[in-house]
Amino acid sequence: MNTMIFRDMSYGVYVTTSLDGDRPVGCITNSIMQITSDPATIAVSVNHDNYTNSCIAKTGKFAFSILSENSDPSLIGTFGFQSSREADKFKDVDMEMAAGLPVIKDSCGYVVCRVIDTMETQTHTVFLGEVIEAESYGKSDNAMTYAYYHKVVRGKAPKNAPTYLPEVDGKDTPSTEEKKTGKWVCQVCGYVYEGDELPADFKCPVCGQGADKFKKVE
Structure with missing residues (x-):
């Protein structure tokens, strides 16, 4: 089975x-879709x-903000590679309250x-x-789009993401490009820095x- 075909789906x-x-919590998601138009x-x-999963279940409400290609990439690192259990993800983030x-x-x-309904899978809850x-x-x-994130931002999917592919996201490099000297890979999010020295x-x-979290690709 070639799971790479999943990367051709739109997210x-x-x-x-x-x-x-009263504490704001949140995480990066990519599997969101509109089910009906009326009511939406x-x-x-x-x-x-x-941690956001249990908080949605308790409050019975969730919100999602649609990131743009020009959104600060650090938002993905903050909300995708940390846990709201320990981190205040909204510190220094420009935010507002909407419908609470x-x-x-x-x-x-x-x-x-x-929230009007839920469906449980082995690893995820689908909140409707x-x-x-x-x-x-x-x-x-x-x-x-997730394709833009992988190809332009050059990040990899967090392990909790529905689209996580161990054979790709679990490796040191976020793509199947030929390895070259002068490449340094972030061991947290998979970002690739290219240059003579980091x-x-x-x-x-x-x-x-910081630089201590980067590994040089030989």
Whole structure:
């Protein structure tokens, strides 16, 4: 079975959020789709290991912000490669509250939903939500697709992502390109830096990790 064909399917990149009491929480998701138009309903798949999963279940609400190609790549590192159990992911993030839930302003816009049903799989919960609020920030930026994230941002999928492929995302390099000298790979998110040497003060533009988290590809 050639699972690489899954990469030809269309996905977006979203920050899905909820609340832990009064504390904002969130994670990166890419498996979101509109199910019906009237009433507008949305389905989102969230891994059981994501802390946001249990928070959505408790509050009965979720929101998602649609990242654009020009959204700060560090949002993916913050919300995709850390856990809300330990980290305050919203620290230093430009956000606002919409219908009682946190949303990211550095995005195309947001949608807020009330959970009306769920479906459990072995690893993920699919939350079905009725839209109660939605807004565009009026930007002309293209929405970021997962293909853009892999090919341009050059990141790999978190292990909790529905689209995680161990044979690709579990390797040191995020693509099947021929390995070359002068390539340094972030061991957290898979970002590839190309150059003669990796600067000692270099920070990964995707997850914000320092040079000590990079491994040279021989």
